Amino acid sequence: MTQPIVIAGSGLAGYNLAREFRKLDRDAPLMILSRDAAGFYSKPMLSNALSGNRTAQSLVMKSADKMAGEVLATIRPQVEIASIDPANRIAVLTSGERIAYRDLVLAIGADPIRLPIAGDGASDILSVNDLDDFARFAAQLDGAKRVVVLGGGLIGCEFANDMLARGIAPTVIDIAAWPLGRLLPEAAASWFRQQLEAAGVTFRMKVSATSVERDGNAWRVTLDDGSILDADLVLSAVGLRPRTVLAGAAGLSVNRGIRVDRQLATSDAHIHAIGDCAEVEGLVLPFVMPIMHQARALAATLAGKPTPVAYPAMPVVVKTPACPTVVCPPAANAEGRWHILPAPDGEGSLGGGIEAQFLAADGTLLGFALLGAATARKQALTTQAPATLA
Amino acid sequence: MKTYQCIVCGFIYDEAAGLPEEGIAPGTRWDDIPADWACPDCGVAKADFEMVAI
Numbered sequence: 001m002t003q004p005i006v007i008a009g010s011g012l013a014g015y016n017l018a019r020e021f022r023k024l025d026r027d028a029p030l031m032i033l034s035r036d037a038a039g040f041y042s043k044p045m046l047s048n049a050l051s052g053n054r055t056a057q058s059l060v061m062k063s064a065d066k067m068a069g070e071v072l073a074t075i076r077p078q079v080e081i082a083s084i085d086p087a088n089r090i091a092v093l094t095s096g097e098r099i100a101y102r103d104l105v106l107a108i109g110a111d112p113i114r115l116p117i118a119g120d121g122a123s124d125i126l127s128v129n130d131l132d133d134f135a136r137f138a139a140q141l142d143g144a145k146r147v148v149v150l151g152g153g154l155i156g157c158e159f160a161n162d163m164l165a166r167g168i169a170p171t172v173i174d175i176a177a178w179p180l181g182r183l184l185p186e187a188a189a190s191w192f193r194q195q196l197e198a199a200g201v202t203f204r205m206k207v208s209a210t211s212v213e214r215d216g217n218a219w220r221v222t223l224d225d226g227s228i229l230d231a232d233l234v235l236s237a238v239g240l241r242p243r244t245v246l247a248g249a250a251g252l253s254v255n256r257g258i259r260v261d262r263q264l265a266t267s268d269a270h271i272h273a274i275g276d277c278a279e280v281e282g283l284v285l286p287f288v289m290p291i292m293h294q295a296r297a298l299a300a301t302l303a304g305k306p307t308p309v310a311y312p313a314m315p316v317v318v319k320t321p322a323c324p325t326v327v328c329p330p331a332a333n334a335e336g337r338w339h340i341l342p343a344p345d346g347e348g349s350l351g352g353g354i355e356a357q358f359l360a361a362d363g364t365l366l367g368f369a370l371l372g373a374a375t376a377r378k379q380a381l382t383t384q385a386p387a388t389l390a
Numbered sequence: 391m392k393t394y395q396c397i398v399c400g401f402i403y404d405e406a407a408g409l410p411e412e413g414i415a416p417g418t419r420w421d422d423i424p425a426d427w428a429c430p431d432c433g434v435a436k437a438d439f440e441m442v443a444i
Contacts, residue, residue, distance in 0.1 A: 012398065019438075044432075045400040061397055288399050288432040317431050376411040378430070 002029060003100045004074070005302055006091060008081055009107035010034035010064070011130070012043055013275025013291045017105060018071040020299035028303075030073035031099070033091075036132055038064035038077040044288055046134045047158035048319045051165035056135035084250035086268040103270050103302060106247060106258060110240035110276040110286060115150060119211035121219045125150070125234045128159070137235070144168060144232035148221045150209055152179040154318055156237035157192075160201045161320040171202040171229055173209055173221075180318065183327040184369050185338035188356045192371055195323035204229075240286050242277045257284045262308035262389075264298045272298055280309060281389065289314040290388075313385035315368075315378055324375045328385050329358075330367030336360040357381070394420055395442040399432035403439065 005021070007014045010032055018030060032038065039060035045052075049059055068075045082094040084104065091099045112127035128137045141147075147163055149156045152174030160170040172179065178189035179196070193203055207223045212234055221229040242257035253259040253267040257279030264272045264280065274294040276286040283290075293311055300307035318325035330336065341355040353372025360366055365384045370377055391406040403409065403423075408416035412430060414423060420439075427436050 016398065040397075042398060042400045048400075292398065292433050314433075379412055 003089065003102040004029035004031040005103045005105065006099060006101040007032045007073075007105045007107055008091070009105075009109060009275065009277075010036070010038040010040070010067075010075070010077075011107060011109055011275065012288060013107035013109075013295065014105070015040050015067060015071070016292060016295040017107060017274060017298055018067075018073055020295045021302055022071050024299055024303035024305075026072065028102075030071065031101075032067075032071075032073050032075045033079050033081065033093075033099075034064070034075065034077050035080050036077065036130065038067070038075050039131070040064075040067050041131050043130070044319070046128055046131070047155055048162050048321075049134065050138075050141075050162045051321070056131055056138060059131060059134070081246060084246065084271070086250055086252070086271060089270055101270070103272065105298065105302075106266075106271065106273040106277055107275045108243045108246065108277045110242045112236065113239045113241050115209070115236065115238055117209055117212055119213040119222075121212035121214040121234070124214070124219065125212060125236045127236045129240070137233075140233050141166065141168070146218075146229075146231050147171070147233045147235060148173060148209070148219075148229050148231040150174075150234065150236040151238035152176060152181070152203060152205065153237065153239065154180060154183065154316070156235075157196065157201075158319045159235060159237060161196060161199065161322050164200045164322070169200060169202065171204060171231075173204045173207055173223065173229075175206060175208045177205055179203060179205070180325070180327070183316075183318075183329055184325075185340070185356050185358075187338075187340045188354045188369050188371055191354050192320075192323050192325060195372070196320065199322035201322070209234075240276060242279065242284055244277065247271075247273065247277075255279055255282075262310075263301050263306055264294055264309060272301075274298055283311075283389065285311075285314075285388075287314065287316050289316075310390060311388035313382050314388055315382050315385075323371055326370045326375050326378045328368050328382065331386075331388070334358065334360075334366045336364075336366050391417070392420065393442055394439045396429040396432060396434055397438055397440050398434045399429065401429050401431040402442070 040062040041059045064075045083092045147170045149172045152172045211222045213220045244254040247258040248254045258273040297307045297309035315328040353374035355374040356369040358367035368381045394403045408414045408418045
């Protein structure tokens with residue numbers, strides 16, 4: 001009997017690979033392993049669920065049973081791979097069960113980075129990285145008025161904006177000089193900050209939290225400038241670290257993520273990696289659009305037509321309704337500088353938004369950031385921006 | 391007028407509002423959007439959208 005293609009992970013990467021694969025191959029057996037209940041939900045929606053009045057339950061678009069029928073797969077919820085035996089193509093679960101595979105796809109995601117913070121409340125700091133995390137977060141948020149968000153990047157700002165819908169006053173802390181520090185030039189970030197502040201978000205930049213102490217049902221967050229913030233909930237959103245331990249222990253090549261080539265193969269030809277755990281030619285891109293390109297390419301490869309992945313320019317939408325934002329960051333090694341253009345709002349001012357272009361010396365567009373009304377320029381600029389992975 | 395949601399990223403297409411910034415006029419029915427159109431947020435195909443009740 002043919003061994004199944006085994007997908008480890010039931011997030012966007014795992015399920016979208018299964019969906020894309022079934023468009024090409026209805027027959028090959030497929031198995032999906034999940035650490036949670038394996039319901040299908042969209043992770044990007046976790047950071048704007050509050051304003052949409054969504055609960056952990058209502059975020060689940062399809063149950064594991066429904067997905068099993070849709071992608072014709074055996075779905076195994078609440079299991080975890082303990083080790084992989086690449087030579088014999090066997091995945092061993094923590095229960096000891098051995099699962100033989102034709103091909104194994106690691107779509108196991110990333111762990112939230114935890115900052116080194118002292119105090120008896122440090123272990124109470126929440127991160128929202130999956131649906132179960134969101135359920136805990138939402139439960140603790142009930143009745144909360146003051147929330148401290150560690151991290152002023154994309155996810156931290158999205159959560160802060162989302163909490164406004166619940167009448168919560170969030171304070172965002174970051175050691176960077178301005179929010180979305182890795183995505184926006186300073187002038188654009190200042191405007192972004194003003195919009196979010198006007199909506200009710202407080203920013204404390206160039207500081208970090210040194211300790212979190214319990215204080216009854218609340219927490220006291222001490223910053224490195226000596227100031228203290230009282231909070232009903234402390235949320236950490238300081239980035240993700242690809243899950244590489246399992247792959248590393250199996251002898252696969254890992255770096256920041258699990259290293260894969262353009263066909264998304266690891267150093268073992270029968271093990272692939274996609275999504276937030278994968279490092280594709282040096283790129284770790286924890287966004288939806290790269291995942292979709294990976295899923296389509298790998299689906300074709302697994303269906304018998306070897307297909308390298310390619311990325312076009314992939315703008316990222318920052319879900320902050322207080323300041324609609326789209327960013328298409330320049331490559332890490334891009335040489336050029338940011339130019340700020342006033343938005344075409346007829347006012348000739350920055351009132352309606354900001355268009356920032358990252359240009360090479362010869363004027364070539366290498367990246368951009370659009371805020372407010374300028375987000376209408378997304379399509380026009382995306383067609384001019386360079387491919388992320390040609 | 392109906393509303394459709396991208397099952398991948400949650401993007402919502404509202405027929406009444408259209409997507410003027412993508413050249414889709416307000417009132418454009420879902421059926422009249424080209425089949426090769428893709429979700430502006432995550433790039434999934436039109437076929438991957440589902441209708442949601444509002």
